[in-house]
Amino acid sequence: xxxxxxxTLLGMADIVKRFPGVVALGGVxxxxxxxxxxxxxxxxxxxxxxxxxxxxxxHRPDEGVITWEGEEVHFAHPQAAMDMGIATIYxxxxxxxxxxxxxxxxxxxxxxxxxxxxRRAATxxxxxxxxxxGHPEISPSAEVGTLxxxxxxxxxxxxxxxxxxxxxxxxEPSAVLDAxxxxxxxxxxxxxxxxxxxxxxxxxxxxxxxxxxxxxxxLKDGKTVATGLPAKETPTTEVIRLMTGRSIExxxxxxxxxxxxxxxxxxxxxxxxGEFHDVSFTxxxxxxLxxxxxxxxxxxxxxxxxxxARKNDAGxxxxxxxxxxxxxxxxxxxxxxxxxxxERKSQALLLGDSVATNISMASLTxxxxxxxxxxxxxxxxxxxxxxxLDVRPTGVDREMRTLSGGNQQKVVLARWLLRxxxxxxxxxxxxxxDVGARSEIYALVRKLADDGVAVVVVSSEIEEVxxxxxxxxxxxxxxxxxxxxxxxxxxxxxxxxxxxxDAA
Amino acid sequence: MSVESTRKSPDSEGASxxxxxxxxxxxxxxxxxxxxxxxxxxxNPLNSLMAGSAGRNLxxxxxxxxxxxxxxxTAGDRFASVDNIMTILRLAAVIGVVSIGMTFVISGGGIDxxxxxxxxxxxxWATTLATQTMAADFHWxxxxxxxxxxxxxxxxxxxxxxxxxxxxxxxxxxxxxxxxRGLAEIIAxxxxxxxxxxxxxxxxxxxxxxxxxxxxxxxxxxxIGWVLLNRTTFGRRTLAVGGNxxxxxxxxxxxxxxxxxxxxxxxxxxxxxxxxxxxRTTTGTSTHGGLYELxxxxxxxxxxxxxxxxxxxxxxxxxxxxxxxxLTNVFTLNNLxxxxxxxxxxxxxxxxxxxxxxxxxxxxxx
Numbered sequence: 096x097x098x099x100x101x102x103t104l105l106g107m108a109d110i111v112k113r114f115p116g117v118v119a120l121g122g123v124x125x126x127x128x129x130x131x132x133x134x135x136x137x138x139x140x141x142x143x144x145x146x147x148x149x150x151x152x153x154h155r156p157d158e159g160v161i162t163w164e165g166e167e168v169h170f171a172h173p174q175a176a177m178d179m180g181i182a183t184i185y186x187x188x189x190x191x192x193x194x195x196x197x198x199x200x201x202x203x204x205x206x207x208x209x210x211x212x213x214r215r216a217a218t219x220x221x222x223x224x225x226x227x228x229g230h231p232e233i234s235p236s237a238e239v240g241t242l243x244x245x246x247x248x249x250x251x252x253x254x255x256x257x258x259x260x261x262x263x264x265x266x267e268p269s270a271v272l273d274a275x276x277x278x279x280x281x282x283x284x285x286x287x288x289x290x291x292x293x294x295x296x297x298x299x300x301x302x303x304x305x306x307x308x309x310x311x312x313x314l315k316d317g318k319t320v321a322t323g324l325p326a327k328e329t330p331t332t333e334v335i336r337l338m339t340g341r342s343i344e345x346x347x348x349x350x351x352x353x354x355x356x357x358x359x360x361x362x363x364x365x366x367x368x369g370e371f372h373d374v375s376f377t378x379x380x381x382x383x384l385x386x387x388x389x390x391x392x393x394x395x396x397x398x399x400x401x402x403x404a405r406k407n408d409a410g411x412x413x414x415x416x417x418x419x420x421x422x423x424x425x426x427x428x429x430x431x432x433x434x435x436x437x438e439r440k441s442q443a444l445l446l447g448d449s450v451a452t453n454i455s456m457a458s459l460t461x462x463x464x465x466x467x468x469x470x471x472x473x474x475x476x477x478x479x480x481x482x483x484l485d486v487r488p489t490g491v492d493r494e495m496r497t498l499s500g501g502n503q504q505k506v507v508l509a510r511w512l513l514r515x516x517x518x519x520x521x522x523x524x525x526x527x528x529d530v531g532a533r534s535e536i537y538a539l540v541r542k543l544a545d546d547g548v549a550v551v552v553v554s555s556e557i558e559e560v561x562x563x564x565x566x567x568x569x570x571x572x573x574x575x576x577x578x579x580x581x582x583x584x585x586x587x588x589x590x591x592x593x594x595x596x597d598a599a
Numbered sequence: 600m601s602v603e604s605t606r607k608s609p610d611s612e613g614a615s616x617x618x619x620x621x622x623x624x625x626x627x628x629x630x631x632x633x634x635x636x637x638x639x640x641x642x643n644p645l646n647s648l649m650a651g652s653a654g655r656n657l658x659x660x661x662x663x664x665x666x667x668x669x670x671x672x673t674a675g676d677r678f679a680s681v682d683n684i685m686t687i688l689r690l691a692a693v694i695g696v697v698s699i700g701m702t703f704v705i706s707g708g709g710i711d712x713x714x715x716x717x718x719x720x721x722x723x724w725a726t727t728l729a730t731q732t733m734a735a736d737f738h739w740x741x742x743x744x745x746x747x748x749x750x751x752x753x754x755x756x757x758x759x760x761x762x763x764x765x766x767x768x769x770x771x772x773x774x775x776x777x778x779x780r781g782l783a784e785i786i787a788x789x790x791x792x793x794x795x796x797x798x799x800x801x802x803x804x805x806x807x808x809x810x811x812x813x814x815x816x817x818x819x820x821x822x823i824g825w826v827l828l829n830r831t832t833f834g835r836r837t838l839a840v841g842g843n844x845x846x847x848x849x850x851x852x853x854x855x856x857x858x859x860x861x862x863x864x865x866x867x868x869x870x871x872x873x874x875x876x877x878x879r880t881t882t883g884t885s886t887h888g889g890l891y892e893l894x895x896x897x898x899x900x901x902x903x904x905x906x907x908x909x910x911x912x913x914x915x916x917x918x919x920x921x922x923x924x925x926l927t928n929v930f931t932l933n934n935l936x937x938x939x940x941x942x943x944x945x946x947x948x949x950x951x952x953x954x955x956x957x958x959x960x961x962x963x964x965x
Contacts, residue, residue, distance in 0.1 A: 404849055428851030442849055445842040447909055456839060457850045459832045466831045510850065 103165070104129045104293050105150075105181075105262055110159035112145055112317075117529060119145040120156070121317040127262060132284060132294045134304045134326055137314035138338055138556065138590075143297055146314070147264055150295075151183040152176035174203075182255030183264040188247050192240030197221035199239050200254045224253040228283050244271035245280075252283065263287070264295040269303055270391055281307045299389055301331055301594050313337040331594075332587075339558075339586040347562035348541035350582075353382045357416075359549040360432075360518045362401055365410035370396040371573035374410070378549040380517070383540065385564030385581060386553045387589050393573035394553040395437050398520045401551070402434045403427040414518055428457065430518075433511030435504065437522040437553075443507045444495050451477035451491040453506050457514045480509035484539060501525075501532025508539060519543060522553045537563055557589045569593060658954060659902065659918035662947075666925045674932040683928065685811055691924040692817035693875045694894050698916050699824040700868025701895040705904050706828065706911030707861045708841035709761065709768040713775035714869050714895055717753045718888030720783040721746040721873035726792040726883025739799035746877070747870035753779055754866020758859035776892070783885035791884040794877055803878030813875050820871070825913040837861060841908025897944065898923055901951035922947070 105127040112120040120142045127133045137143050148154045149161075152170030161168055163179055170176040176183075190199050197217045198205075206213045206220070221235035230249045233242065239250060248268055255263045269277045284294055284307055298304060304311060308326030312319060313334065321337050358377035366372040371393035378384045386394045399405045401412050406422030413419070420426040427434075436442035445453055454477040455462060462473040477491045484505045486498070495503065504524060511519055524540065525533045540563060544550050554560045560567055561581050569577040569592050577592050670678035677683060697714050704711050724730065725746040734741040753775060760771040794800060805812050828834035836857050839847040848854045869888075877883050900906055901922065902915025923944065930940045 402849075424848060425851050425853065434849055436849055441843070441845060443846050445839055445846060445909065447842060448838070452835070456835075456847075456852075459835055463832045466833060467826075468830055468832060468835060470830070 102129070103127070104163070106160075106162040107150075108160045108162075110146070110149060110156045110161070112149060112154055112156050117527075119317055120149070122319065123159070123314065123317070124319045124322055125312055126322070127293050127295060129261070129293050130288045130291045131309040132288060132296050132307050132326075134308040134311045135295055135297045135314065136299070136304070136311055136334060136338060141314040141338070142317040143314060144266070145317070147183060147185075147266055147295075147297070150176065150181060150264060152181075177258050177260075180259060180261035181264070182258055182260035182262070184248065184251045184255065184266065184268060186266045186270060188244075188251055190239045190247055190250060193238065195236050195238055196225070196233060196242070196250050196253075197235035199250055200224065200235075200257050202254070204258070220257075221253065224256050225249065227256065227286075228252055229279065229286065230283075245273075245276040248272070248280070249283070256287075260292065262293045262295065264297075266297050267299070267391075268296070269298055269300060277303070299594065301334065315339075331591075335587050335590050335594075339590065348538045350383075350541070350565055351381075351545055353379055353565050356380050359415055360401075360551070361411075361413040363411050363413070365397065365400060365412065366408050367396060367400055367405060368408050370405075371400075371570075374570075374575055376568055376575070376578075378518070378551060380547045380549050381544050382566065383544050383550040383552060383564045385560035385567040386551065386570050387557050387560040387567055387593075388555070388570035389593060390555050392570045392593075394555075394570050395522050396573075397570070398434070398522055398551055398553055399436070401427075402432060402520055404434070428514070428516075431514075431516045432518040432520065433457070433514060433516035434520045435507045435511070435522060435524060437526065439500070439503055439507060439527070444503060446494075446496040448495055449492050450481065450486070450495060450498070450506055453495050454480055454491070454509045454513055457510050476513055477509075480513055484509050484512070485535065499529065499532065500527035501529060501536060504528055504532075504536060505539070508536075508543075512543075516548070518549045518551075520551045520553075523555065524552060525554070525556075525559060557586050561586060561589070656903070656912075656914055656918060659915060659922065663918060663922050663925065666922060666929060670925065670929040670932070674929065677932055678929065681809070683932075685809075685814070687921075687924050687928050688814045688817075689811050689879065690927070691920050692811075692813040693872050693879065694891060694898070694924070695817045695917065695920040696820050696868050696872045696875065697865075697891055698895040698898040698920050699820050699913060700865035701899050702824065702902070702904050702911050702913055702916045703828065703837055704768075704861050704865050705896070705899050705906060706841045706908060707837045707858060708844060708908030709858065709861060710896070710906075711757065711772045711862065711865055712769065712892045713753065713757060713772040713779055714865065714872075715888035715891035716776045716779035716783070717750055717866060717869040718873045718876060718891055719885050720753065720779040720786075721749040721870045722877050722883035722887045723783040723787045723792065723885055724749045724883075725873065726794055726877060727786060728792075731795055734796055734799070739796045739802070742794075742796065742799060742877070743874050746873045747867055750866040750868070750870025750873065751863050752866070753869070754863040755859070757866070758862030761862065762855040762858040780885060787883070787885050789885065791882050794881045794883065800878055800881055803875065813879065816871070816875060820868070821913060821917050828911055828913055833857075833860070838909055838911065841905075841911075843909070894923060897948050901948060 103126045105125070107123060107125040110120050110123040111118070123142065123146055125133075125146075135143055135146070145154060149156050152173040152175050155170070161170075168179065170179070191202065194202070197214070200221045201217050206217045218235045222231070225231055225233050225235065228249055230246070233246055233249060239247060242250065248271070252263065268280060272280060284296070288294060296304070296308060304326050311324040311326045311329060311334070312322040313324070314320065315338060324334075356379050359380045360378040362377070363375050365374045374397055376384060386397065388394045396405065400407050403419060403422055403424045403426055411418055412421075414427075414430040414432060417430060419430055440446060445456070451474055455473045459468065462469050462476070474491060480486075481489055481491055486502050486505045486509065495506070498506065521540065525536055528536060540550055540552065552560060552563055561584060564581045567579060567581045567584055567589070568575050569589055571593050667678075697718065701711060701714065725742045730742060730745050757772055757775050760766045761768050764771070803812050807815060828837065836847070836852050839850070839852055840854050840857050844854050873883075873887065876887050880887075898919035899916050900919070902912055902917070902919035904911040904915060926943060926947070927940055930943070
């Protein structure tokens, strides 16, 4: 690949994108040349997804300039980016399962004459596209829902080609593929780049980037920290150094000593087919256990199974020596387990209801006599929680949706504190929480542990897991790769364990 | 090789002070707006009134008052007589009881299309020769129990299929709609069964202090419904399940059981409505309760209960029922046919829902 003489296909300069309370992108630079595979690296929350959405025309940048073939462009909507020749293949494939391969490929730009769809022509050209992608075995008339994940990905790619895309963005395409399929995917990518199509390739697997990539751009905290690094020559330690390092301002509370006690939560040989297998760990009262790992590693699945929200195939969960009935949330809640789930809005909150209603939700029987709720007692208890957790604004009659992410999270914690739970499972406790409120949540988690609660924290921010926990399990591909006290691990080591993907 | 490399790391232009590597900079505190201003804004009495239930129901009160004005203007004393008002209320009572039950199912995120059919089946079953003979030997209360049991039984079937069989409520109750009315036809052999028990009819057709018993029953059901929805754990769980079933499940609420209870409750309401209808018409027939599903859903929705679940209002439903019944009455007094009424109903439903959406948007925006 040549240097500066190659014309730039896509240029991004100083792109800034703000969301209420967060700066998602704080100055991103990127240039992509025709026919190259440009890899995008960065930890979770570094801004990769936002960047993709800006390129796909889903988000409009607040500042900065995007150039396409040398001219400044603005994408008003996704169709505009597509018309320009930018196609995006999302991790969650956006295909219509009930339609055929050909129908999916030409969805939105159907071949038609006088309003009648030309099925035969569409089938024929779909077949040609699939052949060009090296997958002639996929039938254009097959229903997409019947294809494997790999097959569906190829269909997405064919759709991109049908738009005459000059740039295809692939968001962790290998996440759903096995080794052989990845190999074939690389073939397809090489064929495309030979034809002059540029690829932005997002993956956290370094070896893939070395195999298929030309140049690398590293994002951290919404900023470009390095761009144009040669994919094959840059040493791993350098890449990891660029991806890590503290730059966000928040405090982790200091750890106390965990009292020597019998484990409160004991998970033994827990397995769920296709998600994780043979996961064992214990948590003592007063201890914070962290599960580190990337998105898709199976961490959320593990704690949701511990909680009974998913049913395990094998293994046991014990709380204070008593086995929990598998697949029963009620059993877990009755035993004193609480969960602050990953998707706070869709899994935990009644957004249209009041703060008080949300707090009392798991403790209703405590405030009721023969089914009638004592609303005064309920309110008083909610006010107590709001005050002790410092939820702002303080009104308990306020509609839930008007609270910020951090305060919504505090309400979820308040729910379980009110219930008096002994084991608290926190899945991405600071997702969508702004920097200031993060420190408060960390302090709160530590305080809970000091009060004798056994806490399990899942986070894709390695820094957070290390800072908050006493002990850390590194999870990858559904298994425990490593276990160590948090102060004996650093971010580099954890990332290294995850990226190598095998037990250390 | 081009290595434009490593820009903007430590030399970044002071947007946020990058401290020494292992120093944690604190930020907590004082970021939130002063709490006092927020609190005082929400304490403004007019605002809170408009945002509260009174504000939501104000539109309904206005609509009802307008209808009454039209009634007085076009039909004069024939509309504004005590007799006519009682007629409206008596007519409203039967569909009203069904609508109260429907409010629970819809608040809980469901829908029930089979209510009319259940009313028909319950009325037929409670007026068969066998039931009436037993009732004559024992007590007319047996007919009431029969109707309630049939209603609850149908509700149990609906609820089980929906909550545990995971059949979409629309489909499960559509099937019940067909099956229950069919069964009613089989039992009654398509004949109208006359209620022969005088005591039964006398009891339900009586008035207490000038208020018909049917209307009193409707009032009691509405009050019980209001308490149940707004003041009990049952109501709270209903709204939680309807508002966010996944959140309710993860908070330890038995979502499936709650869902089943809702359909049983509505089935019971249908059984009671059947009793009231039997008393009013002195018959039990498989054609009773025609299109009740539409009338009940319409009343619930224009009352302000969210069709998607999570928010329900009994007061709104009562107003919804009264608006539709009064509308029918005004149209009938003016000799306007059923067809004209149907058109007006359709327009009112759309207007009410459009209005609701406006309100929802305004509530969501700040």
